Amino acid sequence: MSHKICQLTDRSGNAIRSIMMNRKTTGLISGVALGLSAVLAGCVQVSAPDKPIVINLNINIKQEVVYRLDGDAKDLINSEAEIF
Amino acid sequence: MFEFIRKNKAAAIVGGLALTAIVATPVMAQRDPAYAAARASGAIGEKPDGYLGYVSSPSASVKAMVEDLNIKRKAAYTRKAQETNSTVEQFAFTSGCNLIMRTVAGEKYQAPNGSWQTRTSAAPTRDSRCP
Numbered sequence: 456m457s458h459k460i461c462q463l464t465d466r467s468g469n470a471i472r473s474i475m476m477n478r479k480t481t482g483l484i485s486g487v488a489l490g491l492s493a494v495l496a497g498c499v500q501v502s503a504p505d506k507p508i509v510i511n512l513n514i515n516i517k518q519e520v521v522y523r524l525d526g527d528a529k530d531l532i533n534s535e536a537e538i539f
Numbered sequence: 540m541f542e543f544i545r546k547n548k549a550a551a552i553v554g555g556l557a558l559t560a561i562v563a564t565p566v567m568a569q570r571d572p573a574y575a576a577a578r579a580s581g582a583i584g585e586k587p588d589g590y591l592g593y594v595s596s597p598s599a600s601v602k603a604m605v606e607d608l609n610i611k612r613k614a615a616y617t618r619k620a621q622e623t624n625s626t627v628e629q630f631a632f633t634s635g636c637n638l639i640m641r642t643v644a645g646e647k648y649q650a651p652n653g654s655w656q657t658r659t660s661a662a663p664t665r666d667s668r669c670p
Contacts, residue, residue, distance in 0.1 A: 524633040537569040
């Protein structure tokens with residue numbers, strides 16, 4: 456029964472995790488899921504997705520703000536009716 | 540006798556004017572007639588961002604009028620944004636929600652997808668953030 460230590464590096468976070476793996480199990484899983492290279496290397500390569508996870512910060516008008524301003528907007532429209 | 544009739548006539552005219560003013564007050568009273576006409580004809584409409592837009596390519600006079608109104612709107616939004624500690628865009632957008640809601644049947648408004656719609660008695664299609 457041989458064990459191998461694999462280091463998995465998460466590209467974006469640089470988090471390094473060490474795991475103990477049974478080679479037989481690794482081979483079986485890798486062969487099915489990841490192909491021959493993974494079997495030979497005995498390591499599972501995990502890489503971050505190419506496309507970054509984008510959080511759209513352009514949405515600067517949030518619903519809560521709209522609700523807060525609603526009364527003031529109504530007041531303005533009523534008080535300056537000639538331009539609305 | 541003539542004096543009496545004349546007085547009564549004057550009173551009636553004054554009364555009539557007052558009544559007209561009261562009846563017409565709600566929305567249309569303070570709008571410039573040219574602006575009201577452009578709205579009613581569907582040449583211009585309300586946009587979700589709180590400003591007026593052209594539904595069809597505008598005449599020079601309509602263009603000048605809309606630009607003037609939008610400048611005045613922006614000034615008003617800017618002032619109110621400062622008062623409410625918000626951004627001009629936020630205040631303008633909130634106003635846009637209300638202005639689209641206040642369009643009357645036959646007037647034009649812009650839906651969130653950018654298409655111009657004609658207001659009917661049904662509720663207008665507005666941004667999901669509108670109250």
